[in-house]
Amino acid sequence: MQRIILDVDTGLDDAVAIILAAGSPSIHIEGLVATSGNVGLERTLENTLNVCEVVGIEAPVYRGSSQPLVRDKVDAGDFHGESGLDGPVFQPRRRQQVQEGSGIQFIIDTIMANPHEITLVPVGPLTDIAVAMQREPRIISRVKEIVLMGGSFVGGNVTKEAEFNTYADPEAAQIVFTSGAPLVMFPLDCTTKVTLSPEQLERYHTFTGESARLFCSCMDSYMANYQRKGKGHPAMHDPLCIAYLIDPKPFLFERHEVSVELEDAPTYGKTLKGKETETGGVLVAKKGDTTHFWSLIDQALLSLR
Ligand code: BDR
Ligand code: CA
16 A cells, blocks of 8 residues: 655646545555645645545645745646636535645654655645755655656756746755655656547546546646647646556656756756666656556546546
């Protein structure tokens, strides 16, 4: 069983990561922390609570960081809509409400109380993880693994060179990538190769149940936003981290050091490939298996109903 904490900036593909985690028997969600990213914190928090309510997650949801460590805030409303989760209409919640206390402290306390048991899955800017490491450096050797979506070695999706999550908080990303923690990275190199086709989406419209309906309304907007921007089929960035935790076998990796460009230059926020290593460094995903990925989504949607 993989015991995970999801750190999310709930937009449309973050929602799929939450759905996949909730519907997979080998994943246990200890809690979720909403962070600022795709849109502001109050909206990512609301989106996270709403998705958890619909898919039946009872794990606690906490508030994370409302702004990056150093840089000014940027958002990704273009891809996720003004609310960050355009598409689904949510009913008033009956079960889920935000927990008192800080999400960063929740991350620290959970890892310290369960050494080598907890996997962190940050799929937004890395602000919360960096602050947690600064506040309690012992989590670096006590976390089981950090499986994150972010960075790119094949060109960016916000600037020519930088991917959104690392661009949105480069200073935090640099702290995490150079921390020495056991890291698995899903950069655009891998995530842009696993996409949703219109035929596949049409097939999901035949699935029944609230979670499948939520999935489809998120993916209808995601598909429309990609098409409006002339970007082809939508990429399944964030849920690939969960797919890896369910079954790492279909992925191809390289292991090397990673750092982040922090100079005030057009390359600000770009991830840089360092020296290749046998151990340590970062395990960087290069390729996934699209068919296998969608079979995991099928299973999750069928089990959630
Ligand atoms: C990342 O940026 C966000 O918009 C997505 O949710 C994903 O985490 C992709 O660059
Ligand atoms: Ca995200």
